[in-house]
Amino acid sequence: MAKRAENEQPQKAFGWAARDPSGILSPFHFSHSINNLFVCRHEIVGFVTAVGSSVHKFKVGDRVGVGVIVGSCQTCDICEQSLENYYPNSTDHDGTNTYGGYSDMIVVHQRFYYDMTEPGKHLGVAGLGGLGHIAVKIGKAFGLKVTVISTFPKKEDEAINKLGADAFVLSSDPAKLK
Numbered sequence: 001m002a003k004r005a006e007n008e009q010p011q012k013a014f015g016w017a018a019r020d021p022s023g024i025l026s027p028f029h030f031s032h033s034i035n036n037l038f039v040c041r042h043e044i045v046g047f048v049t050a051v052g053s054s055v056h057k058f059k060v061g062d063r064v065g066v067g068v069i070v071g072s073c074q075t076c077d078i079c080e081q082s083l084e085n086y087y088p089n090s091t092d093h094d095g096t097n098t099y100g101g102y103s104d105m106i107v108v109h110q111r112f113y114y115d116m117t118e119p120g121k122h123l124g125v126a127g128l129g130g131l132g133h134i135a136v137k138i139g140k141a142f143g144l145k146v147t148v149i150s151t152f153p154k155k156e157d158e159a160i161n162k163l164g165a166d167a168f169v170l171s172s173d174p175a176k177l178k
Contacts, residue, residue: 013105044106045138057110065114066106074111084112119143125165128155136163149177 017028045065048058058064072084116123116139123139125132126149136159139146147167148159156168169176 055110058113063117065116066108066112067114116144117142120145122147124149128159133163136165140164
């Protein structure tokens with residue numbers, strides 16, 4: 001039986017959760033531990049507020065982003081090939097549940113932070129929907145070179161001329177994808 005992180009872990013956090021199939025969100029208090037590897041479930045940006053003793057890539061105050069992949073066992077064949085998007089487990093290494101990133105804090109292993117705040121780096125945005133629009137705007141604000149990848153050719157004008165993307169690739173065009 002899985003441990004309940006809200007009772008087992010020492011660092012308290014607050015967020016919103018859908019606790020039943022209705023999808024209605026309600027306040028949710030839960031906990032994190034300094035060793036927790038799974039926490040966030042959606043793309044998040046923020047600042048590092050604390051680091052563990054073995055963290056060397058980041059320091060307190062660094063601006064960071066976390067994607068949908070935030071943790072794994074890091075020892076199986078899938079993880080050793082950096083294919084965590086195929087990782088089958090939804091619990092932390094200590095057996096506690098993983099909670100979403102819509103909270104006032106998260107704990108994430110340094111391997112899963114994106115270091116995309118340096119101008120000149122390249123960002124590919126798959127899809128120009130609600131989150132795609134935001135990704136383009138944030139990427140350009142950080143000075144990144146942004147390429148939008150879409151299945152809809154009509155989105156090119158919006159991506160380039162309205163949002164400021166640097167390039168547009170139609171995903172159904174094998175030559176462009178290459």
